[in-house]
Amino acid sequence: MRYIEPHGHMVSRTTDDYEAMVLAGCQAVCEPAFWAGFDRTSADGFRDYFRQITEYEPARAAKFLLPHFSWLCINPKEAEDLALAADVVALIPEFLAKPNVLGIGEIGLNRNTRNELKVLEWHIDVAVKHDQLILVHTPHLEDKLKGTQLIVDVLKSHPGVKPGRVIIDHVEEHTITRVLDHGFWAGITLYPDSKSSPPRAVDMVEITGGERLWLNSACDWGVSDPLAVPKAALEMRRRGYSADWIDRMLYRNPLQFLSQCPKFRLGEASAG
Ligand SMILES: [Zn+2]
Numbered sequence: 580m581r582y583i584e585p586h587g588h589m590v591s592r593t594t595d596d597y598e599a600m601v602l603a604g605c606q607a608v609c610e611p612a613f614w615a616g617f618d619r620t621s622a623d624g625f626r627d628y629f630r631q632i633t634e635y636e637p638a639r640a641a642k643f644l645l646p647h648f649s650w651l652c653i654n655p656k657e658a659e660d661l662a663l664a665a666d667v668v669a670l671i672p673e674f675l676a677k678p679n680v681l682g683i684g685e686i687g688l689n690r691n692t693r694n695e696l697k698v699l700e701w702h703i704d705v706a707v708k709h710d711q712l713i714l715v716h717t718p719h720l721e722d723k724l725k726g727t728q729l730i731v732d733v734l735k736s737h738p739g740v741k742p743g744r745v746i747i748d749h750v751e752e753h754t755i756t757r758v759l760d761h762g763f764w765a766g767i768t769l770y771p772d773s774k775s776s777p778p779r780a781v782d783m784v785e786i787t788g789g790e791r792l793w794l795n796s797a798c799d800w801g802v803s804d805p806l807a808v809p810k811a812a813l814e815m816r817r818r819g820y821s822a823d824w825i826d827r828m829l830y831r832n833p834l835q836f837l838s839q840c841p842k843f844r845l846g847e848a849s850a851g
Pocket of ligand 1: 588
């Protein structure tokens with residue numbers, strides 16, 4: 580089988596993980612900028628992190644013949660400090676021309692605060708101004724339903740946002756239709772013991788039909804599984820789905836969304 584890992588925090592993973600993903604059929608990995616397991620204290624910390632995910636991580640992935648792409652932002656977990664956030668958002672344009680950068684993300688909300696909303700709006704402005712794809716994180720510690728609705732409202736109220744160029748990630752049973760019904764793409768994040776398990780994810784795919792959906796593993800610094808997407812494929816096979824249907828869900832769907840960025844090209848390792 581072949582699949583795309585559209586949301587993996589590979590700076591947290593080992594080379595063994597890269598090897599296992601490639602052996603399982605991974606054709607590309609996309610790394611949204613996010614919390615790195617600790618709060619950074621300056622914009623320079625983010626500049627170094629942006630260099631890591633646009634220069635060094637693609638080179639590490641290339642050793643396993645895996646194309647690596649990235650997304651840029653200051654994540655909502657660190658966006659409460661508006662002065663720091665403004666400095667980091669100002670850094671983003673200088674990295675947008677990097678050959679592996681797909682867009683702005685993962686932006687969104689963590690605790691649904693006023694400051695997080697303001698930084699979300701700044702990021703959307705940058706994305707629209709530079710014609711970038713958008714990847715959105717929805718909260719899971721605080722009220723996901725409320726946070727998702729706030730995010731949808733902000734995106735819908737911005738005249739420059741095209742819903743088909745936005746993916747709203749970490750949807751669950753109670754938020755997925757609120758995302759899809761507005762024309763956005765939706766991401767289902769698979770975790771061993773939080774967010775969605777493979778059986779729950781496949782239930783959601785079945786209920787909604789599988790249009791404008793992708794599955795991802797996040798594979799971050801916490802308890803997580805870099806092989807969660809191929810394990811969801813196993814769940815699909817158990818339920819009797821064809822290889823073509825699984826290929827559509829785990830390869831062609833993310834390919835369709837990500838190919839809206841002309842830099843997303845497979846078949847050769849992306850240059851760092
Ligand atoms: Zn993430």
